[in-house]
Amino acid sequence: MSRVLRAAAAWAVRRAGGAGTTGTTRVTxxxxxxxxxxxxxxxxxxxxxxxxxxxxxxxxxxxxxxxxDSRFLKLLRFYIFLTxxxxxxxxxxxxxxxxxxxxxxxxxxxxxxxxxxxxxxxTRWIARYILDPPEKNYEKDMALIDVEARKTELRIMExxxxxxxxHRGDGPWYHYETPDKNLVxxxxxxxxxx
Amino acid sequence: xxxxxxxxxYKVPPTRTPVSERTTSVPNPVNYFQTAFNYVFDAPVxxxxxxxxxxxxxxxxxxxxxxxxxxxxxxxxxxxxxxxYYEAEAQWRRDRMxxxxxxxxxxxxxxxxxQREGPNQFQxxxxxxxxxxxxxxxxxxxxxxxxYHGNARTCLMKQKHRMMExxxxxxxxxxx
Numbered sequence: 001m002s003r004v005l006r007a008a009a010a011w012a013v014r015r016a017g018g019a020g021t022t023g024t025t026r027v028t029x030x031x032x033x034x035x036x037x038x039x040x041x042x043x044x045x046x047x048x049x050x051x052x053x054x055x056x057x058x059x060x061x062x063x064x065x066x067x068x069d070s071r072f073l074k075l076l077r078f079y080i081f082l083t084x085x086x087x088x089x090x091x092x093x094x095x096x097x098x099x100x101x102x103x104x105x106x107x108x109x110x111x112x113x114x115x116x117x118x119x120x121x122x123t124r125w126i127a128r129y130i131l132d133p134p135e136k137n138y139e140k141d142m143a144l145i146d147v148e149a150r151k152t153e154l155r156i157m158e159x160x161x162x163x164x165x166x167h168r169g170d171g172p173w174y175h176y177e178t179p180d181k182n183l184v185x186x187x188x189x190x191x192x193x194x
Numbered sequence: 195x196x197x198x199x200x201x202x203x204y205k206v207p208p209t210r211t212p213v214s215e216r217t218t219s220v221p222n223p224v225n226y227f228q229t230a231f232n233y234v235f236d237a238p239v240x241x242x243x244x245x246x247x248x249x250x251x252x253x254x255x256x257x258x259x260x261x262x263x264x265x266x267x268x269x270x271x272x273x274x275x276x277x278x279y280y281e282a283e284a285q286w287r288r289d290r291m292x293x294x295x296x297x298x299x300x301x302x303x304x305x306x307x308x309q310r311e312g313p314n315q316f317q318x319x320x321x322x323x324x325x326x327x328x329x330x331x332x333x334x335x336x337x338x339x340x341x342y343h344g345n346a347r348t349c350l351m352k353q354k355h356r357m358m359e360x361x362x363x364x365x366x367x368x369x370x
Contacts, residue, residue: 099250101257117260124257138284142277149276 002059094121268346286346300329
């Protein structure tokens with residue numbers, strides 16, 4: 001971009017007039033563009049300015065801000081690597097130095113522990129220290145089923161007993177307390193003319 | 195690292211590529227590519243892998259395939275014995291998973307045979323085709339149209355219906 005601007009400046013110089021130009025003098029890396037010398041200049045000509053030899057005239061490049069974008073990307077990288085790098089290091093260590101298990105036949109008379117049925121060391125660790133053994137899970141489910149089955153049986157029996165007692169009327173349920181017949185006052189009906 | 199298949203379980207027949215005879219004195223450029231590949235990729239990777247395996251061989255540990263005891267089937271359970279139902283159901287699901295894996299393995303063998311033989315697949319893969327047909331028919335008979343909510347009870351009912359129809363067909367054949 002600055003090269004374009006420099007080329008435009010040089011073209012304007014050439015167009016404005018060659019009075020007093022001696023071309024670019026390379027003296028210890030300093031180039032002098034623009035018109036040199038003390039000869040009278042035409043109006044609208046450029047002022048002699050010294051520039052360094054490597055990049056030329058310093059330009060103020062006007063472009064849209066990248067502050068927010070680069071801040072976002074910096075923060076994104078930071079927070080991803082904050083846990084990403086330790087996790088990656090841990091996984092590399094486990095996979096390289098500990099390694100996966102090998103498949104083998106169950107030896108005679110040996111009952112493997114419940115975590116010894118998995119291959120990857122992390123899975124084995126989770127099965128050993130975090131999760132319950134599958135036998136315990138199985139037994140828990142069976143216990144729940146057993147309790148519910150007994151409850152069902154008792155409820156069915158209760159309904160049957162209630163039905164029978166209501167029907168036959170010879171059980172302790174479905175009794176409604178009536179007052180004693182000795183308390184009944186029959187004086188109103190004791191004589192025929194009341 | 196994913197491990198290779200057990201090569202002993204299914205012996206791949208030996209390749210029948212013909213031995214070519216040299217007709218020119220120009221050396222085969224494929225050999226140069228092969229040695230280049232060997233030195234650039236194969237040797238370093240093999241070296242690293244062997245180093246890792248030497249490290250890991252110092253403390254080895256093993257994993258096993260779990261063997262489940264056989265429990266009474268659903269047809270041997272008393273009615274209302276919910277615990278027996280639960281165990282039979284679990285066993286049926288395990289058996290169904292095993293059968294699904296068997297079907298997958300036979301399908302893989304068929305596909306491998308097809309890929310190997312290429313244009314003469316219909317002649318040379320007859321055994322694998324036959325095995326696949328038998329296995330899929332058996333799977334379809336047992337677990338076929340039970341659907342997603344199929345369980346041991348629906349499977350038993352399907353078997354019962356099949357036996358009833360077989361008996362009916364046998365009786366009709368006897369009468370006619």
